[in-house]
Amino acid sequence: MTIKPILIHPDPRLKKVAEPVAEIDEALQRLAEDMLETMYDAPGIGLAAPQLGLSTRLLVMDCAKDEGARPHPYAMFNPEVVWQSDDINVHEEGCLSIPETFAEVTRPAEVVVRWTDPSGEAMEDRFKGLWATCVQHEIDHLEGKLFIDYLKPLKRQLITRKMQKLKRERARAAS
Numbered sequence: 001m002t003i004k005p006i007l008i009h010p011d012p013r014l015k016k017v018a019e020p021v022a023e024i025d026e027a028l029q030r031l032a033e034d035m036l037e038t039m040y041d042a043p044g045i046g047l048a049a050p051q052l053g054l055s056t057r058l059l060v061m062d063c064a065k066d067e068g069a070r071p072h073p074y075a076m077f078n079p080e081v082v083w084q085s086d087d088i089n090v091h092e093e094g095c096l097s098i099p100e101t102f103a104e105v106t107r108p109a110e111v112v113v114r115w116t117d118p119s120g121e122a123m124e125d126r127f128k129g130l131w132a133t134c135v136q137h138e139i140d141h142l143e144g145k146l147f148i149d150y151l152k153p154l155k156r157q158l159i160t161r162k163m164q165k166l167k168r169e170r171a172r173a174a175s
């Protein structure tokens with residue numbers, strides 16, 4: 001397995017609508033494994049293919065992060081929300097593409113998601129709490145949408161400027 005570099009906002013590849021996956025081959029199964037490895041290494045609880053610069057409708061997540069909790073990884077191809085609750089939930093979100101930045105986002109408290117697993121099997125499950133927040137956040141990535149797009153323009157601009165500065169500093173450190 002390989003740990004891949006994660007794109008940092010702003011980047012046009014994070015704003016693109018990702019392409020559906022027609023057939024899950026070995027390369028895509030390997031990509032799902034690499035994404036899980038990359039996510040655990042970060043560490044994070046979710047990662048979507050566009051964050052690696054790939055226009056592929058694939059996300060991974062594992063929100064079982066309590067101490068002693070067993071890993072519960074998901075890899076979802078072509079995920080879609082097929083039902084959402086009227087109840088809403090406000091959760092402080094972060095993103096591996098927007099490091100060290102957190103903001104409250106309001107989303108449906110529960111969702112039912114349908115997807116294809118790496119073996120090609122059709123799956124459906126209901127998510128609530130942190131899992132619901134996470135899966136909606138990751139599906140947004142496949143639509144080219146970031147959690148800061150839910151914030152007021154001024155706040156979003158401040159965060160974008162902070163990220164531009166961070167990217168400049170990282171580029172300088174790497175050169």
Ligand SMILES: [Zn+2]
Nearest residue numbers: 094095096097
């Ligand atoms: Zn994210």
